[in-house]
Amino acid sequence: QKNSCVLPEDLKNFYLMTDGFQMTWSVKTDDTPMPLGSMVINSVSKLCRLGGSSMYTLPSAPTLADLEDDTDEEDNGDKLEKPHFDSRSLIFELDPCNGNGKVCLVYKHAEPVVSPDTEIWFLDRALYWHFLTKTFTAYYRLLITHLGLPQWQYAFTSYGVSPQAKQWFNMYKPITINTALLSEEADSFVNKLDPNKVFKSKNKTPVLKKKPPSQPPGSQKSHTSMTSAKTSSLAGNSSRK
Numbered sequence: 001q002k003n004s005c006v007l008p009e010d011l012k013n014f015y016l017m018t019d020g021f022q023m024t025w026s027v028k029t030d031d032t033p034m035p036l037g038s039m040v041i042n043s044v045s046k047l048c049r050l051g052g053s054s055m056y057t058l059p060s061a062p063t064l065a066d067l068e069d070d071t072d073e074e075d076n077g078d079k080l081e082k083p084h085f086d087s088r089s090l091i092f093e094l095d096p097c098n099g100n101g102k103v104c105l106v107y108k109h110a111e112p113v114v115s116p117d118t119e120i121w122f123l124d125r126a127l128y129w130h131f132l133t134k135t136f137t138a139y140y141r142l143l144i145t146h147l148g149l150p151q152w153q154y155a156f157t158s159y160g161v162s163p164q165a166k167q168w169f170n171m172y173k174p175i176t177i178n179t180a181l182l183s184e185e186a187d188s189f190v191n192k193l194d195p196n197k198v199f200k201s202k203n204k205t206p207v208l209k210k211k212p213p214s215q216p217p218g219s220q221k222s223h224t225s226m227t228s229a230k231t232s233s234l235a236g237n238s239s240r241k
Contacts, residue, residue, distance in 0.1 A: 005090055005107055008118045011136040019043045023148070036168065039148035040095045041140075047092050050104065050123075051085030082129040083108055083121055094120070094139075100151050101125055103132070103139070122153045130157045147172060 007015070014021075020043030026033040042048075083089045083106045090107035097103060101124045109115035120139040122130040132153070133139040146152035149172060151165040161169065 006116055008105075008116070008136055011105070011118075014041070014136065014140070015044055020046070025148070036150065037148035038098055038150075039143050040097075041143075042094055042096075047094070047105075050091040050093055050102070051089075080119075080131050081108060095143075097122075097153060098150070101153060103153060105136070122156065124154070124157065128157075132156055149173065 006012075021039065021041040023037075023039045024035055025037045026035050028034070083091055083104070085091070088109075092105045093102050094105050095103035101122055104121050104123055106119050106121050107115060107117070108119065109117070118136075119134055120132045120136060122132050124130065130153070133142060146155070149165065149168050151161045152169075154161045154165070155169075160166075
């Protein structure tokens with residue numbers, strides 16, 4: 001009511017379920033937990049408007065509208081129209097991004113009447129705008145998909161994430177950070193399984209029985225002579241009895 005605008009239906013349903021959202025997660029390095037991921041949706045009370053107030057407490061301090069650069073708008077060509085900090089747009093902060101920028105809910109057409117159409121944009125620290133999604137639902141999915149990794153919003157800018165953030169992406173979201181490779185080689189991240197090799201029947205090799213070693217002919221003769229000698233001795237003993 002204060003800003004004469006209506007929340008989009010998906011964001012209104014979100015706030016009806018919960019007044020904001022915040023989830024952080026950490027990783028262990030040398031048995032010490034280190035905060036890494038952060039997913040934030042500001043509560044209704046923190047859904048502050050950008051551009052209307054002065055950036056500093058000094059008298060005659062410039063506002064965001066004064067610092068807005070329209071030169072990139074002229075070179076924008078057929079791309080999306082960017083938000084404005086003046087009365088042409090209404091901008092509300094959804095996520096402060098830990099000081100790395102701001103994710104904003106933007107009503108791009110606020111004159112003469114605020115249009116109900118909204119978009120989600122990312123404002124970097126240099127005050128340049130980068131389009132994220134058309135709806136809050138799509139942005140919420142992006143937020144969950146990127147696990148709230150540091151500076152993940154910069155993946156949607158022309159200059160990309162920092163080298164340090166890229167290391168975290170390579171560890172926890174390798175496919176997301178390698179989208180160009182994925183588009184060039186569609187099967188590069190697909191596990192290739194050959195069923196012929198997996199289910200191939202294993203033929204058991206027959207166990208060959210070892211033949212007893214053949215005795216040399218000399219040993220066979222001696223064995224025969226010893227047997228005949230035993231027989232004759234037994235016959236002699238029986239005749240004596």
